[in-house]
Structures are given as C-alpha cells and as structure tokens.
Amino acid sequence: MTLADAFTPGTFLDALRFIPHNTGLLLSKTGDQVELSFAALGIALVLALPLGLWLGHRHRGLTLALGVSTLGRALPSVVLIAFGITVLGVGFWNNTVALVVLAVPPILTNAYFAVDGVDRDVVEAARGMGLSETQILFRIELPLGVALVVAGIRIAAVFVIATATIAAIAGGGGLGDVIVNQPTYGLAGVLAAALCVAALAFLAALALGLVHKAVMRRQAPRT
C-alpha cells in the first residue's frame, strides 16, 4: 500500500490549485451530475409524493411506509448500482433507476407521516365546513405538514447526489468519474472533485432549507 505514503495534508493545497486550472472540466462534470440528480429526483417526486400524500390522507399503508423506509435505508447504493449494471448494463438508465429507488423511500415516508400526523380535529373541522377531500389534502393537510415533506425531499436530494457520485463505477459521468479515476486526474483532481461534490450536496440542502423557511414564513401570519 505505497499509495498511502503519497497522501499528505499538502495535497489539499494542490487540490485547491487544481480547481482554477481545470474549471471547464469540473463544471462540465458538475453539470452531468446535476442533470442526473435532477432527473432522478424529479422521477422520484412524481412517483412517491402523490402516493405518500394520498396514503397519509387515507391513514392507510403504515406498514408500507415503514417497510419502504427501512428497506430504503438498508439497500446500499453500491449494491443497487452493481446489480443494475448486470441487468440494465452501463449507462444513464441504470444509474437513474438506482437513484430513483434510493430517493423514493424518504420522500414517500415523510409525505405519509406529514399528512398522517396532522391533527384529526382540524381535518374533521374542515370536513364539517364542507371542504372536499382534495381540498382538505391541499389546503389543510399539506400546508400543515409541509415541513416534513420538504425534509424528506432534502434527505432524498442528499442521497441522490451522494449516489450519483458512486454511479461513476457504472459510467455515471458526473464528478465521481474524476474521483474514481486517480490515474488520469491525480490526487489533486480526486480531492478537488470531492470538494465539488460536497459543495453541491451542501448547496442542494441549503436551497431546500431556504424553501422550507420561505414556506413557513408565508404560513406564519395565517396560523
């Protein structure tokens, strides 16, 4: 393991120098990663959000919500991607499917518990006032549970970005490509890409945190 000797704290400085010298490369890789992540998160939202909200509204499928959440946590991203390569081959679809599978559980479970946990008296009152079920879901339950829903999307976004990096072993094309390709990009490149990945995940989390705050602020005067 002679490689280990090559690593010193000084490598960080090289990594910081790598960034301005290879901005084009890093930006294009970041672009690939953002594209893959957005596609996966979008598909997962379309699949999981309506289902979670509806199940929560009907107070049904507790076992499903809990099971999906445990299974989602237990399924390692590496396993999903490796398994995907053998079935779907290397490329965009394998990675998208793996990312969607990982993004669905937190979105579904949080949406379920967000709506399921809304005070039943409030819902009954709304029903008494003549609101339809759809109105109850969108005007009462969703606004009251939105914090948890956004928290679920945030977790999913962080998962997706983390896994999109690992997807490089299956030709993912994102920043992970640089990370697993030390012979080509050198240690400095690996570290620079890792920094970009961390920054990307942090920005995504920050953005969703701001969305959460904005939603809460808009709600505050009404309550």
Added chain:
Amino acid sequence: MILASGPVIPDFGSGSSCEVSNGWFCTEWITGHWGDTLQPALLQHVELSAVAVAVGFVIASALAVAGFRKRWVDAPVGSFADFLYTIPSLALFELLVPLTGLTETTVEIALVSYTLLILYRNMVEGLRSVPDEVLESARGMGLTRLQTFVRVELPLAAPAVLAGLRITTVSTISIATVAAFVIPKGLGYPIFTAIQQNLFKTEILVAGGLAVALALAADAALVLVARLAVPWSRAR
C-alpha cells in the same frame, strides 16, 4: 484506486458451467468461496459497522447531554452534525484520505460522522420530551438532579434513543459498502472486484444480499432488544 492497483485475474472458464455462463446463483461458487471471500467480508463488515455505531453512540451521548443541559450547545452541534450528514460518502472518504491515509481509521471517521446527526437529534428530543409534571413529581419525591436524570429522564428518553439507534445501525451497514473504495474490506469489496473484473452476477447478488440481510437482521435484533430492555417503548 486500490481497485486499479490489484492484479486483474479473469476467472472465466475456470469454474463450473454456471460460473462460465455467468449465472445468477451459482451454489458451487458460493460454497467454494464462502470461506475465502464471503465470510471474511461479512465479518469485516460487521466489525466496521459495529465500531462506527459504538463510537458514534458514545460521542453523540456526550454531546446530547451537553446539548440538553445547555441550549447554546444544541444549535451549533446540531448544525455541525447536519453538515457532516450532508457530505456525500465517497467525497468524505476521499477528503479524509490525505489526513488518515487508505486506512480503517478513514472509514471509521466517515462512518461515525454519519451516525451523529440522527443519534444526537433523537437523544436530545427524547430527553426534552419528558413532561414537566413528571420532573416536578421527581423533585417532589426528593430525587437529586442526578437521580432524576438516571431514573426518570433516561428511561423515558430510551425509546427515542433506541429508534435513533435502529436507523443509524441500518444506514451505517449500508454506507459501509462504500468503504471498499478506500480499503479492501467489507461486503462492498467482493462487489467491487466483480465490477472491475468480470461482472460475475452471483458475486454481486450474494454479497449485496448479505449486506441487505445484515442490515435487516440488525434492525430486527434492535427491535427485540427494545422490547426486552424497554418494555414501555412501543417499537414500531
């Protein structure tokens, strides 16, 4: 990186007909390689995860007691744990490599970092959820602050702590597969070998299956522990 450094020995054609045709479940391969590949990987995986959860639990406990007692500790610790949780696993492993090398320490630091957020949050929430009336009665019964903590607050916080422990254990076992990027250990390693060499389906399926089974078994075991040790917790 390690992956590229090892000798690549293609083993097509050297095994049974199932192995030659790259079957999904070659029992001969599984029994033949249980001793030299699968079992060691499984044991290493258990060790990597157990150490991480244990160390994370100790650190989170200390932080949670501090955060529970002093509000000004809570916000920064919570934000920092949240920040660590946000860093993608592969990136965190690589960023630690210049400091701690391609070692188990690197892997453990990263794994421990991921345990902190949920353990800490659940511990603090659990301690805070103890009703004021209960604390009043404890004080009325003449319990000291320490006695109240040990006999009242801790038992009442236990269900939340155990729930956090379950989540953390399952995700740590899952993330530990990524360790194979840094060290040739754990159940991620046979999967990596398969991807690098010949995409041998049985190896991917069995090692992956073991990782998922290990996580689910650990989860079930902790549910059992919760039922026995804290019968007042309604483990879901």
